[in-house]
Amino acid sequence: MSKKPKVKRVVKPELQAKGHMRTRAAHATELAEDYVEVISDLLDEHGEARVSDIAARIGVTHVTVTKKVSLLARDGLVTTKPYRSIFLTDLGREVARRSRERHQIVVDFLVKLGVPKDAAHTDAEGIEHHVSSVTLEAFKRFVKDEVNGAS
Amino acid sequence: MSKKPKVKRVVKPELQAKGHMRTRAAHATELAEDYVEVISDLLDEHGEARVSDIAARIGVTHVTVTKKVSLLARDGLVTTKPYRSIFLTDLGREVARRSRERHQIVVDFLVKLGVPKDAAHTDAEGIEHHVSSVTLEAFKRFVKDEVNGAS
DNA sequence: GTATATTTGTAGCTAATGCTAATTTTTTTA
DNA sequence: TAAAAAAATTAGCATTAGCTACAAATATAC
Ligand SMILES: [Mn+2]
Ligand SMILES: [Mn+2]
Ligand SMILES: [Mn+2]
Ligand SMILES: [Mn+2]
Secondary structure, eight states, X not given: XXXXXXXXXXXXXXXXXXXXHHHHHHHHHHHHHHHHHHHHHHHHHHSXXXXXXXXXXXXXXXXXXXXXXXXXXXXXXXXXXXXXXXXXXHHHHHXXXXXXHHHHHHHHHHHHHXXXXXXXXXXXXXXXXXXXXXXXXXXXXXXXXXXXXXX | OOOOOOOOOOXXXXXXXXXXXXXXXXXXXHHHHHHHHHHHHHHHHHSOBOHHHHHHHXXXXXXXXXXXXXXXXXXXXXXXXXXXXXXXXXXXXHHHHHHHHHHHXXXXXXXXHTOOHHHHXXXXXXXXXXXXXXXXXXXXXXXXXXXXXXX
């Protein structure tokens, strides 16, 4: 009985580095995306987005939200007034729209693949930020394609 | 022409928070996983894992590597001696093995789905850390399943 | 064997994400 | 309307990840 063949899978260092750099870039923006998505949802559902509600949906303390929101304001994604609801700028709305759309595609994709709904939602929250446009297109195709439906 | 139907997709706050908390948990460990994976590769290929080679593959400066490696040592994943190669502990080897395996499954999955190789590698580097065991199983199934091959 | 080049380490900085504790403001209730 | 409850802010702390600039050690070349 021979040892596992162990496939030679040598990748060029620069290419590998590219992957890690892209991952870091994604991490630099993903939290902002999640926040504006949540804020957008709250605005749709309740007409306002309050710090405590955002905190409940992101799973952090309200202090963490306050701090992040001030960075979002600095970056032009939201507008704030002390003790008042947070609102989205045009840019914030656009980012939210795209994030929500991508999020939904990832969830639908995982569900169609056979992942249970709960896990699909949980995993999608992380996966969504690392899906390039070409991969997103592949996900879309798979969701649309009747061939891959539950047979 | 009516506006888009806009599906009501209201998720319970706690469930949504769970997703974000899982994402944060993943981010807390993923960098360590990528480092030990790279270190393991270097040890296999060259018999030693040097700071500068790790830096080239992760795409950061050697200073960043030195600092992270000392945290990895603190956490029992690697052993170090000044100006010498870095080696893996038993735990480090185990983490590397699992990470590499999962990484490969994600890459194979994306490729089988029709994502170009370069994008598959790049995206996998981020996606891998957010794939739960049930989703990983779904990926494996899809890769094995002849039905989904290029027709 | 010395000089040079490469590699590794250290010091010190910025920025982000998270927290608890204490304060202030707003909202609700009595 | 005054007291109590809820919500938001501020201050201050810890941790991590990244960087540049500089110093020390190791490896290579002559
Ligand atoms: Mn997300
Ligand atoms: Mn991530
Ligand atoms: Mn990775
Ligand atoms: Mn990896």
